[in-house]
Amino acid sequence: MALRAALRSRSGLSGLLSQRSSCSSDIRMCVSPLLVPQERNYSTPPKIRVEFDQSTGVAVMHMQSPPVNSLSLDFLTELCISVEKLEMDKSCRGLIITSAQPKVFSAGLDITEMYGKSPEHCGAFWRSVQEMWLKLYGSNMVTIAAINGSSPAGGCLMAMTCDYRIMADNPRYNIGLNETQLGIVAPFW
Numbered sequence: 001m002a003l004r005a006a007l008r009s010r011s012g013l014s015g016l017l018s019q020r021s022s023c024s025s026d027i028r029m030c031v032s033p034l035l036v037p038q039e040r041n042y043s044t045p046p047k048i049r050v051e052f053d054q055s056t057g058v059a060v061m062h063m064q065s066p067p068v069n070s071l072s073l074d075f076l077t078e079l080c081i082s083v084e085k086l087e088m089d090k091s092c093r094g095l096i097i098t099s100a101q102p103k104v105f106s107a108g109l110d111i112t113e114m115y116g117k118s119p120e121h122c123g124a125f126w127r128s129v130q131e132m133w134l135k136l137y138g139s140n141m142v143t144i145a146a147i148n149g150s151s152p153a154g155g156c157l158m159a160m161t162c163d164y165r166i167m168a169d170n171p172r173y174n175i176g177l178n179e180t181q182l183g184i185v186a187p188f189w
């Protein structure tokens, strides 16, 4: 109950969503092997920003990878590390995922990761996709996608892995799976 009240409070969803639509106990103590070699490159700005409010136990994760928060290997690695850190913090009970980019929650998988890459890179990329949805879907935190923009394909997948989804009411924002339109086939999982 306290968490639900907290989610409705100042760090809650209504603020996040209205802001966008108006502008047009298992603690894993180890970092997954996938994430170890993928440390963030500090020459680039962080793609994920997390604000954790100790008093409410709610963290807000802002995706800030211009222009459209596409899910690249670097982005997914950073996101997974952030989720893992929050998961290890017992006081964090709720996670709201939202976008810092105007009009777009996430454009889905980064198309540029899908061609001209080495087999090793492709393997790491697809593992990171899997790691992302497993981490969110299996999280002990209450997870909420505050969808403040379009969220096609992998963006929709990410939202679907959360416990709750709330989308800004704007007819320009779309969400759904468009793989068939793109002519790509989901691999055997």
Ligand SMILES: CC/C=C\C/C=C\CCC/C=C/CC(=O)SCCNC(=O)CCNC(=O)[C@H](O)C(C)(C)COP(=O)(O)OP(=O)(O)OC[C@H]1O[C@@H](n2cnc3c(N)ncnc32)[C@H](O)[C@@H]1OP(=O)(O)O
Residues within 6 Å of the ligand: 067, 068, 070, 071, 103, 104, 106, 107, 108, 109, 110, 111, 112, 150, 152, 153, 154, 155, 157, 177, 178, 179, 182, 184, 185, 186, 187
């Ligand atoms: C293969 C199946 C795999 C797994 C199966 C398992 C589960 C199934 C579910 C998950 C499946 C995921 C597959 C994917 O996610 S494939 C990616 C599909 N995504 C899209 O088709 C989105 C395409 N983009 C858009 O529709 C629009 O860009 C968007 C509505 C998001 C924003 O529109 P807006 O007008 O604001 O911006 P644009 O001018 O279109 O774009 C700005 C720049 O961003 C680049 N861009 C857009 N999307 C992507 C992307 N997905 N990856 C990389 N780059 C992207 C776009 O090219 C523009 O770049 P510049 O031209 O400015 O350089």
